Amino acid sequence: MRVASAFLAALAGLGLVAQQAMAVAILSPADTIIGVDFDGPHSKSSYPGGENPGFAIDGTASKYLNFAGSNSGFIVTPSIGSSTVQSMVLTSANDDATRDPTSFQLFGTNDPIVSLDNSLGIDESWTPIDGFDLTGGFEVPAARNTVGPVIPLTNAAGAFTSYKLLFPTVGGSNLMQIGEVDFFASTDGTGSDLLTPGDPILAIDADLAPDSEYPGAESPAKLIDGDGGSKYLNFGKENAGFIVTPAMGAEVVKTFRLTTANDAEARDPSSWQLYGTNDPIQSLDNSQADGGEVWTLLDEGAVALPTDRNALGPFVKVDNDSAYASYMMVFPTLRDVDGANSLQFSEVQFFSTSIPEPTTAGLALLASICGMGILRGRRG
Ligand SMILES: [Ca+2]
Ligand SMILES: [Ca+2]
Ligand SMILES: [Ca+2]
Known part of the structure; x- marks a missing residue:
């Protein structure tokens, strides 16, 4: 008994036992937690490499597919130069008719194209040309790989050097696909296609998607469920994180500890920022934390997590007294x-x-105390 109490007293003197014993774990599964990302919304546009927007103008039925579905499309700059489009023909793709466009919006610009591939396509000044629901005989053919009807356009806007074609709606799918798009200067689809295979063409999607997004089974609640085998995954990458409101009420956070996920160590955080507020949380899940709370940056720094998976990281000190x-x-x-x-x-x-990390000197002293304890115990 004497040995044990002396041992504990020595450890307490080192700050290794007393502080750990008194440390209160603040987070629990009862807490409210949401995902956030400081970065702004972005376009959802993306496509498979083998079904890129160039396939919409390659002269064959091979298709362009955009995973963003409705409101996706393309920006094309015809190599023939300025033109006045007055009719359009759409060719169906090879499969799944629910991905076919059911409406369109066509715009023109004479600005140089500065929008990036897979962007919103809004970095130029665009003039509406025409657009309507593809009904009443203008449907993309139900038959696959099939050239559709001539779609006459009312173009009062004139000649343009680039066009933006959006498909605001598709036939119920979350994807959009089109086999081929032809533009004509005639009103009846006669003459040469204004679009040439190889013309500069960009995939776009006009819908804004928040940067913060997580799979349903990998929600922020998985961070505080006490299970090191369940993870939180946010596609927002940098500047993603969480807002948590501990059920135990306002506490002073002075230390935190992370546990690594099951795979893909490239996804591990390597730096952190911790903010505090006493305002009610108005920010929404998957927002930019822009709900109006006043946040105080408490501390920030690097964190070196283990490359081991499902492993406890180091205790990290937070310079905070509030x-x-x-x-x-x-x-x-x-x-x-x-x-x-x-x-x-x-x-x-x-x-x-x-909870300070034990120093080398502290560990050496701890080892010597343990050794003494063992020796004394044997003697007893
Ligand atoms: Ca094609
Ligand atoms: Ca977990
Ligand atoms: Ca981000």
């Missing part, structure tokens, strides 16, 4: 952002007490 009702933690950098499609980790815990 209690907050809610905390926001975001991760500005990842271990290997170029090799990652998301941010992920399995658990987070906040502690109300500083």
Whole structure:
């Protein structure tokens, strides 16, 4: 007994036992937690390499497919130069007619194209030309790989050097696909196609998607479920994170600890920022944390997580002496952002007490005390 109490007293003197014993774990599965990402919304446009927008004007029925579905399309700059489009023909793709466009909007511009591939396509000044629902005989053919009817356009806007074609609606699918698009200067589809295979063409989608997005089974709640095998994954990558409101009320966070996820170490956070607020949380899930709370940046720094998977990371000190009702933690950098499609980790815990990493000298002293204890125990 004497040995044990002396041992504990020695450890307490080192700050290794007393502080750990008193440390309060602040987070629990009862807490309210949402996903956020500081970065702004972006276009959802994306396509398979083998079904890129060039296939919409390659002169064959081979298709362009955009995973963004409705409101996707393309920007094309005809190599023939300025033209006045007055009719259009759409050719159906090879499969799944629910991906076929059921309406269109056509715009023109004489600006140089500065929009990027897979962007919103709004970085030029665009003039509406025409657009309507593809009904009453103008439907994309139900038969596959089939040339559709001539779609006459009312073009009061004149000649343009580039065109933007959007498909605001498709036949119920989450994807959009089109086998071929032909533009004509005639009103009846006669004459040469204004579009030439190889013309500069960009995929676009006009819908704004928030940067914060997570799979339903990998929600922020997985960070505080006490299960190191379940993870939170956010496709927002850099600057993604979470807002948590501990059920136990306002506490002073002085230490945190992360647990790595099951795979893909490139997705591990490598730096952190911790913010606090006592305002009610108005920010929405998957928002930019722009609900109007006033956040105080408490501390920030690097974190070196183990490459081991489902492994506890180091205790990380937070320079903070104030209690907050809610905390926001975001991760500005990842271990290997170029090799990652998301941010992920399995658990987070906040502690109300500083938990310093044992120093080398402390560990040596600890080892010598343990050795003494063992020797004394044997003698007893
Ligand atoms: Ca094609
Ligand atoms: Ca978990
Ligand atoms: Ca982001």
